[in-house]
Structure formats: structure tokens, C-alpha cells
Amino acid sequence: MASVPFKLESNWRQFRRDFFASKGAVLGLAVALMLIVAAVFAPWVAPQNPYDLMQISILDARLPPGTLSEMGTFTHWLGTDGQGRDLFSAVLYGLRISLMVGVGSALAAGILGTVLGLVAAYFGGKTDTMIMRLVDLLLSLPSILVAMMILAYLGKSIGNVIITLVIMEWAYYARTARGQALVERQRDYVEAARCLAVPQWRIVLKHILPNCLPPLIVIGTLQIARAITLEATLSFLGLGVPVTEPSLGLLISNGYQYMLSGEYWICFYPGIALLITIVSLNLVGDRLRDIFNPRLQK
Template sequence: MRETTPLSRFLSEFSSNRTAAIAAVVVLLIVAIAILAPLVAPQDPYDLANLVLRDARRPPGYVGTQGYVHWLGTDSQGRDLLSAIIYGLRISLEMGVIAGGIAFLIGAFVGTSAAYVGGRFESLIMRIIDLQLSFPAILLAFVIAAMLGQGRYQLIMALIFAQYAYFARTAHGAASAERQKDYVEAALSVPLSHTRVVLKHILPNSLPPLIVVGTVQVASAISLEATLSFLGVGLPPTEPSLGMLIANGFQYLLSGRYWISIYPGIALILFIVSLNLVGDQIRDQLNPRLRR
């Protein structure tokens, strides 16, 4: 009888959920399109030479002055909306992965260190984390972004500050449970260095819940980026992020030019919902007790 590996069992169970499997395909497709944006996008929205103002706010199917069809229409700057959405997905993915990854590392370090050291240090760190979690993430990100100004790096810093506490709280809970187990006490009695015990024993066993939180927080970072850009404190107007595309077309909704905001909004919702469905399925498989 053919022996199955943990990875094959995980993928088999994942694919048995049709909704999660479809969501995973959507996520992979969007990620592939975002990475290959320069190759698949009909137009480079960064190239000012390709922008023609008389082609601005044209409806879907319009044939532009450069001879190709704008399948989703054009935005207020004359950019091909399909190309702008593809590059916007690329920017959103970049913001979500970078901010979520750095927040993951910081939060895992802070939460694991607090659980391992214990005592007053743990109490102080976790009270700070609890205080931060009492505020909505969008409020913290908005305040930090408004203080730092517009720009990619400033926005990444705001997203990291707004999200690292979620990872820290999760890492602290998982590491606290691992810290009390016998194998950790045995490792300390050898004795092994504290750094090795944390990195080799406690942290690897605390990763499953952090991975689940990571998938959710990447989607949250993408949503936060779009919200902040829509509010005018995220990326500058020259960046074709999904939030900025929605903001640029919002003022034209009442005039009937719905496509400038609606199509980027559909792409954003599809990406976030698919990420959340994938994260829910991973959570259910890593911790069956949480299944509904």
C-alpha cells in the first residue's frame, strides 16, 4: 500500500473542500498575474508616454488612439483600467507580503520572548500588546500613515505597526503552552543555550497558529492599504494601487462612469475573500477543534 506523506494528506484534505480549492486557484492565479504584470498587462501605467488624456474616462470596449481595445475602459488619467488593476494587484500583494512578513517576524519574536522570559518582562510586554489590540487596526494605521506621509515605505511601516500585535499575542499563547512542556525542561537541563531552545524547540512548535494568522493578516494588510490609499494617506496618486483606483473613480460614480471604481473594487474583494477562505481552511486543518 502506498504510503502518504503529511504534505500529500494536507493537500488531499484541502482539495476535498471545493470552496477552499477554488479560492486557492483564484489566489494562485492572481499572484501569477501580479508577478507577471509587465508581460500580461496591455499597457504600462507608469509610462507617461502611453497616457493620452483624450482617452480618459472611456467606457469598456473603447478603442484608444493607440489602436488597442480598453476592455475595462480607462480611468481619469487615461490609463487602461485592466492594466492598472493588474499592476494594482501587484502593489497590493507586495504591500501585504512585505508588511505581513515583517510583522510576523517582529510579533513572533516579541511574543515568544515574553513567554520564555516570563515575570515582569512578560507582564509589561503583554500589557502593551493588549493596549494596542484595544484600538482598531485601521485607526492605528491611519494615524501612523498620516504622521509619516505618503509613500511605499511609510505605508509599510504603518501596516507593520498596526499588525505585529496580532502575531505577538498568538505567538505568546502558543509559546506559553510549549514553555511548560517536559521537552523544554529537558533541553534546559542539558544545558542548551536559551537562544537555541527558543529557535529550535519552542518557536517551530508555535508556527501552526502563526501561519493561520499570517494568511489572515496578509488579506488584512491588503485591505488596510486600499483603505488608507482611498482616504488619501497611503500611496501617492501616481501609484495605481487598487485603493487609489477606487478613490480616483469615486467622484465619477454619479455621472455614470461606474467602471473606474467598480472593477478595481471587484478585484480587491475577490482577492481578499479568496485569501480569507484559504486561511480558514488552513486553520481548520491545523486545528480541527476550531471547525464549525
């Protein structure tokens, strides 16, 4: 039986060499890892729990960057917001929510879309037609509008935001997985497995799925950034996460009302954190796309 054409384990050295050849990708990966570590350890890194009422003083409201707190315990390096919360701490906690929503929705949508795409490609017929018509329908609709309608019905919560993003994102994985699987099912090693009476589920999982992973990994990386952007947009519009668990988008929304009064930092720094997160993830995703698609390489 012919071997599987692509295995990440056997090509790890080449993959690492190609990835680290791009300075932009290395920088994006380093920044993304730094943001993830900062978000995970936010309770220990942040000087204040911005949502603990015992640690917040209204006297610290709208302090400019670099101001000492009212109690004199620490300096608000990024200033404070309208409720007196330390903005640096709020950004770290908001980054946790944004990354949780982005990674969680991308992972769940990837699993669902990959399974449906493989089923559609391998079994074909009415199953393929039904799944792909649903994919075409979802991809033809404006994502933000449909997401607003779903969240207006479900209500504001982190779980509902993740469910909404999964509904909007799984079609991208399904179409990619189906297209790749249609090519792989015609390979000699798949035909040989069928002749050997290998169970269908084993053919799909052991022979077809590994060769569909490279483009799905690329899509997953880019979809994390897209999910974070969609969540920030929904939260900015007041339909995303609740006020008690604000993300970067909600922090931007809360600071937007102070822009005209001169307290720019309340909206500016969460926006910069969101921008850096999206750009770093996109740099990594773009490099993975170049590596896994030989036609894009020089």
C-alpha cells in the first residue's frame, strides 16, 4: 500500500526550517504566544482584578496613563476607565475572554466542519448534496447580520457567542475538507485499503483525514483571528459577551463614549491590544498557508 503523502511528523524538520525562514511569522508567533501567556496568567500578572468591587475606587475613574492609584499601591500605566478600573488589568482580562471565544469557536467549528466535509466527500450522493447546499447557504449570508439575529434570540453570554460563531464558521472547514477529501479518495492507497476490506471509518480517519489537515490548520489559524474580530464587533454593538465578563470589543465600546471628552486611552489601548492580536495570528496563518501550498512558495 502506498504511504500517506503528507505526515507532519516526518516533515517536522523541513516545516520548522520553512516557518522560521520568515521573520514576520516568527514575530507573529512570538507575539501571539506572549499574549496567550499574559491572558492565561492574568490573575497573577494584572495588578488588580478589574471586576472585583472591593479593589475598585470610583475616585480612580478616568485617570490618565502613568497616574498613581488613589490608595498609592500601584501605578495605572495605561490609565483607568470610567468606573475606576485599571486599564492594563482590564485589557489582560478582556484578552482572556477574546482568546477563549476565538480558540473555542474555531476548534468546535473545525471539528464539526471537518466531519461533515469528510462525510459529504466520502459518501457522496444525497448526503453530499444536502450538506453542500447548507454550506452554500451559510456562505452566501452576511456573517455579522446572521450572528446579530442569532444572539438577539439566544441572549448575551460567552457560550451563546461561541455557539453563534460555530454556526457561522463550520462551513469554511466543511468546504475545504470536502474538496481535499475528494482528491484523496481517488488515490491508490485508498483504493488499496478498500480492496483489503478496511472499515470505512478507518479509511476516513487514518488515510483521508491526515492529508486534509494542512489546509484545515491554516484555516483554523485564520479563523481564530476572524472569530475574535466578529466577537469584538458583536460586543461593540452590545450583542456579545455580558458586561460582567467583558472582552476587548466591549472594552472598546465602553471607552468609545469618552473619546470626544479627551479620555482617548480608555478606547485606544484595548483597540491596540485587539489589533496586535489579530495581526500576529494572521502573520502565523499566512506563513502556514505559504508552507502547505507549494504554489505560493517562491
